[in-house]
Amino acid sequence: MRAVASVLHLDLDAFFAAVEQRDKPSLRGKPVVVGGVGGRGVVSTASYEARRYGVRSAMSTREARARCPHAAFLTGRFHAYRDTSERVMALLRSVSPLVEPLSLDEAFVDLAAADRATYPQLADLSVPSVTAFAEHLRARVEEVTGGLTASVGVASSKFLAKVASDLDKPDGLVVVPRGTERDLLRPMSVTVIPGVGPATTERLRRVGVHTVADLETLSEDELVRLLGNANGHWLHQLAQAQDDRPVVAEREAKSVSVEGTYDHDLTDRVLMEQLLTRQAVDVARRLRKAGLSGRTVTIKVRLHDFTTLNRSTTLASPTDAPATIARLARTLLADLDTSGGVRLLGVGVSGLADWVQEDLFGETTEDEEELPDVEVPHHSRRAWAPGMDVEHAEMGRGWVWGSGRGVVTVRFETAETPAGPVRSYAEDDPDLTVWRPPTPEEEPG
Ligand code: DCP
Numbered sequence: 001m002r003a004v005a006s007v008l009h010l011d012l013d014a015f016f017a018a019v020e021q022r023d024k025p026s027l028r029g030k031p032v033v034v035g036g037v038g039g040r041g042v043v044s045t046a047s048y049e050a051r052r053y054g055v056r057s058a059m060s061t062r063e064a065r066a067r068c069p070h071a072a073f074l075t076g077r078f079h080a081y082r083d084t085s086e087r088v089m090a091l092l093r094s095v096s097p098l099v100e101p102l103s104l105d106e107a108f109v110d111l112a113a114a115d116r117a118t119y120p121q122l123a124d125l126s127v128p129s130v131t132a133f134a135e136h137l138r139a140r141v142e143e144v145t146g147g148l149t150a151s152v153g154v155a156s157s158k159f160l161a162k163v164a165s166d167l168d169k170p171d172g173l174v175v176v177p178r179g180t181e182r183d184l185l186r187p188m189s190v191t192v193i194p195g196v197g198p199a200t201t202e203r204l205r206r207v208g209v210h211t212v213a214d215l216e217t218l219s220e221d222e223l224v225r226l227l228g229n230a231n232g233h234w235l236h237q238l239a240q241a242q243d244d245r246p247v248v249a250e251r252e253a254k255s256v257s258v259e260g261t262y263d264h265d266l267t268d269r270v271l272m273e274q275l276l277t278r279q280a281v282d283v284a285r286r287l288r289k290a291g292l293s294g295r296t297v298t299i300k301v302r303l304h305d306f307t308t309l310n311r312s313t314t315l316a317s318p319t320d321a322p323a324t325i326a327r328l329a330r331t332l333l334a335d336l337d338t339s340g341g342v343r344l345l346g347v348g349v350s351g352l353a354d355w356v357q358e359d360l361f362g363e364t365t366e367d368e369e370e371l372p373d374v375e376v377p378h379h380s381r382r383a384w385a386p387g388m389d390v391e392h393a394e395m396g397r398g399w400v401w402g403s404g405r406g407v408v409t410v411r412f413e414t415a416e417t418p419a420g421p422v423r424s425y426a427e428d429d430p431d432l433t434v435w436r437p438p439t440p441e442e443e444p445g
């Protein structure tokens with residue numbers, strides 16, 4: 001814990017849904033649910049208008065439809081989220097070199113490391129100064145994102161800053177003055193402490209501990225006996241608001257990879273493809289186990305003369321699907337001359353996100369789950385998913401409002417237009433195409 005409140009935590013409000021409302025003016029102020037729209041889909045997030053009906057992240061889309069049937073149900077548009085995230089992170093990095101992103105819409109900023117020549121208001125790091133600065137920052141976030149709101153917490157540690165940013169969501173600011181941390185935490189449920197999940201909560205409940213105040217009554221020894229060494233120590237510290245974790249700018253670039261070396265040089269392309277496919281399945285299994293997904297698929301190929309080649313390709317949205325990883329790995333191999341023989345093959349996925357997008361950006365088919373060894377089904381995507389960007393030869397840009405029975409309905413509007421008209425077309429109308437952002441989404445590395 002620092003002597004002043006100088007750790008800032010920023011979290012965008014209803015992030016994916018807010019981006020959709022920005023880009024689809026007719027949905028502003030209305031319930032919007034982003035996630036998997038198919039039968040097995042899961043809600044990624046919901047606008048605050050939809051949350052009033054009890055719709056939540058990770059709920060099945062089926063249940064969300066039952067709770068809020070009049071909401072707009074949209075598939076995700078990862079390019080728009082990534083672009084918006086990059087603008088926010090760039091803004092934060094202009095404030096301080098110490099910015100630690102936790103996900104696309106969330107980051108810590110160390111105000112003590114801010115450039116005081118540019119931000120003289122941060123010179124003393126007093127409560128009024130950081131409060132005024134945080135309000136200024138929130139206004140800047142709205143500007144750079146085209147209207148998204150952020151909730152911000154400022155406190156003397158990462159733990160308290162994160163707790164604070166959640167207290168007045170959405171569009172809120174809470175500064176926790178130094179010395180008031182423990183009073184703030186005491187009435188809160190123990191689940192406020194990072195790492196306290198259902199199992200720990202249940203163990204604590206059995207000994208009558210529900211709140212942080214209850215937790216304070218246990219000695220470190222008692223907590224260690226109850227929860228083990230590491231957990232007990234951690235909880236004891238955090239229950240007293242003791243958190244000295246620094247804000248770290250560059251987190252380790254994470255990747256998951258598998259490789260194999262071979263006794264004899266391989267020359268059979270079919271066999272190489274089989275090996276890459278098996279490795280891809282292995283990588284996907286590890287990703288899923290860790291709850292991760294990644295955007296960049298890489299293969300590593302060492303030739304007979306020990307030349308090592310790395311080739312990679314980047315997807316628009318993260319994947320943990322074995323079939324997708326395998327297909328990309330085999331495509332990358334196709335471009336290499338391996339006629340002289342190969343002694344090492346490997347597959348890796350990087351650019352990892354902390355949540356799995358499998359349900360958000362296309363349906364994961366059974367075929368992908370039950371991956372056959374050699375023949376991998378082509379990754380298919382529903383042609384006209386609700387929410388996706390389209391362009392019509394005459395009407396211009398819009399988004400898919402719905403489709404079925406050979407008809408696709410489009411609303412023609414963008415972030416820069418007022419709410420626009422709705423028109424229907426035949427699904428195979430040649431005038432209607434999928435719109436992609438100007439920068440290529442699938443770029444060979
Ligand atoms: N997300 C997801 N699956 C989850 C949780 C989140 O795909 N189970 C995605 C969608 C969210 C984004 O991550 O928009 C950010 O997550 P947050 O937990 O910050 O949730 P929101 O920003 O949507 O809402 P809040 O206003 O509560 O921050």
Ligand code: MG
Binds near residue numbers: 011012014015105
């Ligand atoms: Mg958020």
